[in-house]
Amino acid sequence: MSEIKVPAMGESITEGTVSRWMVKEGDTVNQGDVLLELETDKVNIEISAEESGVLEKIIRQEGETVEIGETIGTLSAGSGGGSGAPASEPAAEEKKAVTPAPEAPTPPPAPVAAAPESSDSAKTASPSARKLARERGIELDQVQSKDPIGRVYQDDVKSHNNQAPAAPPASKAPAAPSAPAAGSSTYTKPVERQRMSRRRATIAKRLVEAQQTAAMLTTFNEVDMTAIMDVRKRRKDKFKEKHEINLGFMSFFTKAVVGALKKFPTINAEIDGEDVVLKKYYDIGIAVSAKEGLVVPVVRDADRLGFAEIEKSIADLASKARSNTLALSDLQGGTFTITNGGTFGSLLSTPILNTPQVGILGMHKIQLRPVAIDAERMENRPMMYIALSYDHRIIDGSEAVRFLVTVKELLEDPESLLIEG
Structure with missing residues (x-):
């Protein structure tokens, strides 16, 4: 297995933002294929695979800030191997999980541990919002977004009430506009919030x-x-x-x-x-x-x-x-x-x-x-x-x-x- 790292890009550039991944976990790539695009202060740079293999794990997601030399993903060597099988044979793995008795106890813990990540991916959210949601144990699917396209931001997570009686406070919203000061992120009319590019x-x-x-x-x-x-x-x-x-x-x-x-x-x-x-x-x-x-x-x-x-x-x-x-x-x-x-x-x-x-x-x-x-x-x-x-x-x-x-x-x-x- 090899690590995908952020390459050095000049003396004045020390970090960048993952703009977009060109491949998904489980995809087979050849040496020289573009894996992702990195946005820096000056230019966008494409990071290519140094060897052929299967993209095993994406560690840093789109929108996250990364530093020079940081590992942002892993690539398993070879044309397929262990990490390539799940992508090409999902049905076979499901059968294995049901039929053999000894393997049954192993899968259940995984969904429990991965639950926060699955809720993160179920709804588009900024990296800071995902981090805050994990820290507070909040599922992003339950967070109400003020963004017209549904993207969740840190302020949305902060204002979210994770208790059952979350609906009643919403009904008292008319009283809220009088409380927020100049720094409030609550808007009474339609707005569109866009993240500033690097x-x-x-x-x-x-x-x-x-x-x-x-x-x-x-x-x-x-x-x-x-x-x-x-x-x-x-x-x-x-x-x-x-x-x-x-x-x-x-x-x-x-x-x-x-x-x-x-x-x-x-x-x-x-x-x-x-x-x-x-x-x-x-x-x-x-x-x-x-x-x-x-x-x-x-x-x-x-x-x-x-x-x-x-x-x-x-x-x-x-x-x-x-x-x-x-x-x-x-x-x-x-x-x-x-x-x-x-x-x-x-x-x-x-x-x-x-x-x-x-x-x-x-x-x-x-x-x-x-x-x-x-x-x-x-x-x-x-x-x-x-x-x-x-x-x-x-x-x-x-x-x-x-x-x-x-x-x-x-x-x-x-x-x-x-x-x-």
């Missing part, structure tokens, strides 16, 4: 940490996108024909950011204790909205890439993010981040730092606005607001403003990107 919880934690640990400020400017849109209009067909990728806006912005970072290196740095680490390379993070939350894969050495290479790299990373196949190496080590809220219609926003980075550029929706060309003339131009959030601990306001002005100037003169970017 990735969403990590995003929430990191965003709060960024605001609490960095002296974050934001400066704004606007870009006249006329020149870039003209270049794209004239070049997009030949560009796609030659490189088999569309010429988007992100390559222009990436090149402009690299050019501005070369001019203002402190914005491409990070704080390490009392030291400022100035990075001499340009790994640009591109924020991508995925199903389970925002992720920031990194375009490596963006200063050495052409427009087509940047567009292909971004398209590939975005595809991986949406199909949940990003590797840890795709997410680590960015020096600066670009986020585009304009794809969702945002006209103006304040991006939050992707720590330990000290700068992030926010793009927004392109909108026609009247612009004064000179004292006599007004024109409708495609304008975009851009925002730079920065860590004021090492970046002065004047430096941040000049950085953003440099980005604006490079974008409004696309040919300069070939030199500065």
Whole structure:
């Protein structure tokens, strides 16, 4: 018999959550078959069988948190053996349990010991709810769930009365609403409770940490996108024909950011204790909205890439993010981040730092606005607001403003990107 353990997944990851088991107890698996999917702070990882055999026992259930190196299941070696027989010959085992007299005393104790587990599995419940129910000797089948889909949570178990006269208190429910305070989990109108995914919880934690640990400020400017849109209009067909990728806006912005970072290196740095680490390379993070939350894969050495290479790299990373196949190496080590809220219609926003980075550029929706060309003339131009959030601990306001002005100037003169970017 071999143990299925949580593998090491990088220095920054110490635990994960069992997202789903792909196989059931008693299933035969081959070496290399995917056994389960593990959700970590950054990516979802598939754990495969290291040898062929039968999945004998699942120790950690879906939704439970596990640590690196922890045993989460057991696999019996071989193609079948002892643990494979129950799955393929249930009827034969039932006959054996009835016919031989000596074996009859053995099965009865098992149902008694397994009763809490069978009640757990009879109703969908969170790991904390299952644990509390076991501690209090409560059968989950008897617990009333407030969740519309019937999932039992810890609060449901806490509020459950395990005594026979449980019905009368329920009839006095009208008096209860006056008692609960602000922290009560009792709702008088329909709600849906959803458990926060590990990735969403990590995003929430990191965003709060960024605001609490960095002296974050934001400066704004606007870009006249006329020149870039003209270049794209004239070049997009030949560009796609030659490189088999569309010429988007992100390559222009990436090149402009690299050019501005070369001019203002402190914005491409990070704080390490009392030291400022100035990075001499340009790994640009591109924020991508995925199903389970925002992720920031990194375009490596963006200063050495052409427009087509940047567009292909971004398209590939975005595809991986949406199909949940990003590797840890795709997410680590960015020096600066670009986020585009304009794809969702945002006209103006304040991006939050992707720590330990000290700068992030926010793009927004392109909108026609009247612009004064000179004292006599007004024109409708495609304008975009851009925002730079920065860590004021090492970046002065004047430096941040000049950085953003440099980005604006490079974008409004696309040919300069070939030199500065």
